[in-house]
Every structure is written in C-alpha cells, then in structure tokens.
C-alpha cells in the first residue's frame with residue numbers, strides 16, 4: 001500500500017513509518033520538524049519537510065496514496081494551557097486542512113491519532129469509548145475537535161475514517177524537553193542520575209502506559225481492518241499503573257533506589273486514565289503485548305539517552 005504519515009518524524013510517527021516500509025509498503029512522511037527528527041527515519045521513507053497546512057505540498061504528497069495516518073500535532077498538555085490558540089491551529093485547523101486536501105485528492109481512508117486525554121476525569125477504573133468525553137485541557141479539546149472534524153468531513157465526502165485514542169505511550173526516542181517532560185523518560189533519567197523524582201498529589205493516580213511498538217501494531221492494523229469506519233477505538237494495555245507503582249518498577253528495572261519528593265498541592269491530573277480495550281480486540285484484533293517492566297527494560301537498553 002501507499003501511505004502518507006503526517007508528523008511522521010515524531011516519536012510515534014517515525015517508528016510507524018519505518019515499520020510500514022519494512023513491511024514492503026511505500027511511505028511518504030510530511031513533518032515540519034517542530035518536534036520531529038528526520039534522522040529517525042529509514043532511508044527508504046520518502047521525507048518532506050513542511051506544514052500540514054501547506055496545500056500545494058500536501059496535494060503533491062497525497063497523489064496516489066491509499067491511506068493517510070494523521071499524527072502531526074502539538075502534544076504537550078501543560079503547554080496547551082499556555083498556548084491554546086497555537087494548539088487549535090495545529091491540531092484542529094491542521095486536521096481540517098488535511099481532510100480538505102484528502103477530499104480533493106480522492107483519498108479513501110484516514111487513521112487519526114487521537115488521545116485518551118479526551119476522556120478527562122471519568123471516575124471509573126476503565127474508560128470505554130461510549131463514555132462522554134470530558135476534556136480538561138486545550139490539548140484534549142483539540143484532539144476531540146479533530147476527531148469530530150475527521151468523522152464529519154469523512155461522512156460528507158465518503159472517506160473512511162477511524163480515530164485511535166492512544167493512551168500514555170513510552171519508548172525509545174521519546175524526547176525529554178526541559179519543560180513538561182513526559183513522566184516515564186523523566187523519572188527514568190532522574191533515577192539513573194540519582195536525582196529526585198517529584199510525585200504530585202498522593203501518587204495514587206493511575207495511567208495506562210503502552211510501549212511504542214504496541215502502538216505501531218495498532219496503527220498498522222487500522223489501515224486495513226474491516227468494519228471500523230467512523231469508529232473511535234482505545235489503544236492502551238488495559239492495565240492501570242499508579243505513579244508510585246511506576247517508581248517501584250523503575251527501581252527494579254534500574255537496580256537503583258529512587259529519591260522521592262512529594263508535592264501534595266501539585267497538578268496530579270485525573271485520578272485514573274486506563275483504557276477499556278475490548279473494542280480494540282474486537283475491531284482491530286489488537287492486544288498490547290509488552291508489559292510495563294519489559295517495555296522499561298527495552299527503553300533503558302535501547303535509548304542512548306539512558307546509557
């Protein structure tokens with residue numbers, strides 16, 4: 001098949017693009033490199049630097065494409081609180097621009113990388129796709145709006161659409177920006193360097209951490225699965241891990257004791273965000289295979305940031 005992956009030089013997009021070319025597909029990547037790195041890509045991937053709103057470029061790249069993966073986005077929740085307009089521009093307008101171009105180019109299918117963040121606080125141990133989303137950040141709101149635009153424009157113009165609500169992905173290549181770093185690479189680095197790990201709230205909040213290779217498998221399945229048109233599907237492991245449990249697994253994986261600092265008033269986020277994975281099993285035949293301890297061991301050995 002011929003694929004276009006927007007945001008394909010990013011943490012999730014690059015392993016997806018690399019996986020697809022290894023499977024013998026033809027893959028184009030469009031990424032403005034605002035956060036991505038083209039050096040992550042297999043030389044067989046056809047890379048173009050550019051913005052998803054650059055119409056002539058997008059039109060050219062869509063020529064003869066069978067399926068688009070739309071991953072290009074701004075992805076940091078706290079940053080979105082400071083810059084909601086920017087998040088709206090990239091994540092919402094950027095998505096509308098891609099859908100409009102797909103309509104004009106006659107593209108048949110799009111897979112949107114959405115987020116478990118759209119659920120917000122639900123007060124249940126597992127979140128099912130039938131729950132009413134309750135976004136609690138501009139990032140989450142932008143992903144929900146993107147889902148809605150993709151579904152609506154797809155319906156009008158007969159483009160097959162599916163939105164995968166990815167939970168907390170981790171793995172090699174995940175950047176650790178100085179501001180708002182994701183919890184896993186941040187904690188792993190702190191523990192390895194004997195720094196302090198800061199726990200916000202009680203540390204009992206649970207998350208669903210999914211290894212990047214599992215996410216790639218789910219995305220790959222969504223390109224060809226039958227009967228998924230207009231669906232939203234959770235992509236997680238179905239296992240909740242509290243922040244304190246995460247620290248103890250990291251201690252085990254690194255063989256080092258974590259120095260913890262508790263900030264009870266800090267922004268701990270929602271109390272639980274764990275995927276109900278039934279729909280992914282039924283519609284995509286997808287089940288995450290890599291348990292957290294195994295994924296963290298791979299992360300530590302494969303990512304040069306931790307050697």
Ligand code: NAD
Pocket residue numbers: 006007008009010011012013030031032033034035036037050051052053070071072073074075090094113114115116143165166167168169170
């Ligand atoms: P990332 O920041 O590594 O990837 C996003 C990529 O999009 C970057 O390479 C960036 O340069 C590119 N980009 C940003 N704006 C662009 C624009 N206007 N035009 C072209 N390219 C642009 O983040 P990621 O973690 O790989 O996330 C990929 C997708 O998956 C995003 O849509 C994100 O919302 C979604 N997602 C990620 C996670 C996760 O845990 N990593 C969880 C849920 C959903």
